Amino acid sequence: MLDLSGPLGAFRVAADFALKERRTTYECIVVSARGGRVTTADGVELHTKSVRSVSGQTIDTLVVPGAFLVEDVTRDRALIQWLRKTAPASRRICSVCVGSFLLAAAGILDGRRAATHWMHAPLLASRHPNVTVEPDAIYVHDRKVWSSAGVTSGIDLALALIEQDAGREVAIKVARILVVYLKRAGGQSLTQTGSTSLNNGSQNT
Numbered sequence: 001m002l003d004l005s006g007p008l009g010a011f012r013v014a015a016d017f018a019l020k021e022r023r024t025t026y027e028c029i030v031v032s033a034r035g036g037r038v039t040t041a042d043g044v045e046l047h048t049k050s051v052r053s054v055s056g057q058t059i060d061t062l063v064v065p066g067a068f069l070v071e072d073v074t075r076d077r078a079l080i081q082w083l084r085k086t087a088p089a090s091r092r093i094c095s096v097c098v099g100s101f102l103l104a105a106a107g108i109l110d111g112r113r114a115a116t117h118w119m120h121a122p123l124l125a126s127r128h129p130n131v132t133v134e135p136d137a138i139y140v141h142d143r144k145v146w147s148s149a150g151v152t153s154g155i156d157l158a159l160a161l162i163e164q165d166a167g168r169e170v171a172i173k174v175a176r177i178l179v180v181y182l183k184r185a186g187g188q189s190l191t192q193t194g195s196t197s198l199n200n201g202s203q204n205t
Contacts (some may be wrong), residue, residue, distance in 0.1 A: 001040040001041070001042045001044050001046075002151050002152065002154070003065035003066045003067075003096040003097050003099065003151060003154050004030070004040075004046075004065040004096075004154075006096070006151070006152060006154035006155040006158065007063055007065075007094075007096065007154045007155065007157065007158040008028055008030075009155070009178065010155055010158035010159060010162065010174055010178060011026040011028050011158060011162070012026070012028070013174050013177050013178060014026060014162050014166070014170065014174045015027075017173070017174070017177055018162075018166070018170045018173045018174050018177075019166060019170065024165060024166060029049060029054065030046060030047075030048045030049065031048055031049045031050060031051050031053065031054055032046075032048040032049075032050065032051070033050070033051060033076050033078060033079045033082075034050055035048055035049050035050030035051075035052075035053065036048065036050075041067060041068035041072075051079070051082050051086075058089055058090070059086065059089070059090045060090065060091050060092070061090065061091065061092045061094065061161060062083075062086065062087060062090045062092070062093045062094065063094045063095070063096065063099075063154075064083070064093075064094065064095045064096070064099035064102050064103060065095075065096045065097070065099050065154070066095070066096055066097030066098035066099040066100075066117070066150075066151075067098060067099075070098050070101050070120060070123065073098055073099060073101045073102045074101050074102060074105045079102070080102065080105050080106050081106075083102065083103070083106040083108070084106040084107060084108070087103075087106065087108050090144075091144065092144055092145075092146060092161065093108055093144060093145050093146070094145070094146040094147065094148070094157060094161070095114075095116075095146075095147045095148065096148050096151075096153065096154035096157065097116065097117045097148070097149065097150045097151055097153070097154070098116060098117060098120050099147075100114055100115070100116040100124060100147045101116070101120075101124060101127075103145070103147065104124060104127070104128040104131055108145060109128065109130075109131040109145065109147070110128075110130040110131065111130060111131075112131065112132065112142040112143070112145055113131075113132045113133075113134055113140050113142045114131050114132065114133055114134065114140055114142070114145070114147040115133075115134050115135075115137040115138070115139055115140040115147045115148055115149050115153075116133065116135075116147065116149065116150075117149055117150035117151075117188075118135050118136070118149065118150070118188040118189070119150075121133050121134075121135035122135075135188065136187035136188050136189050137149065137187055137188070138153050138156050138184060138187055138188065139153060139156055139157045139160060141160070146160070146161065149188050150188075155178065155180055156180075156183070156184065159171050159174060159175055159180075159182055159183075160183075162174055163182075168182075
């Protein structure tokens with residue numbers, strides 16, 4: 001659930017508190033293959049629209065969250081086909097955690113660098129040899145495709161997207177409201193050690 005709610009929260013804070021006096025804003029829509037109620041791995045039910053409801057619309061930023069199991073992300077062949085057809089028209093395509101496997105299954109990561117959760121990085125690399133997996137990255141930006149590591153890194157990713165859209169000042173304001181760092185130091189290997197020495201240093205992109 002946090003794969004989805006993290007970026008949603010960041011975009012909502014940006015729209016409500018940081019972009020009031022600007023012409024740009026965010027309107028977020030949560031869709032699933034068939035629409036209706038979707039139960040997350042945490043047991044929380046979400047109400048979604050179907051992918052058909054946005055067919056023909058231009059999706060500016062398409063964000064694919066992960067799942068508890070990789071197989072849960074990639075078993076729906078119709079969803080993979082929809083993503084393959086929809087992604088080229090989007091300005092940005094993004095994944096959080098093992099959502100990267102859905103992008104890879106749709107061929108979107110071919111010839112690109114990508115991040116995913118460190119536990120699943122070797123599997124992504126072995127299944128998709130045309131993808132250059134960066135196992136230590138918090139997020140990776142390769143042309144119009146963005147991918148991030150596990151769970152909370154979806155917030156890091158959303159802040160980077162907000163900074164790209166509206167500038168560093170707005171992104172810092174959103175990060176302060178969310179009580180998170182705009183950019184955490186180091187990569188996934190640092191977070192695995194349990195270190196709390198984080199700052200607004202450089203980011204592996």
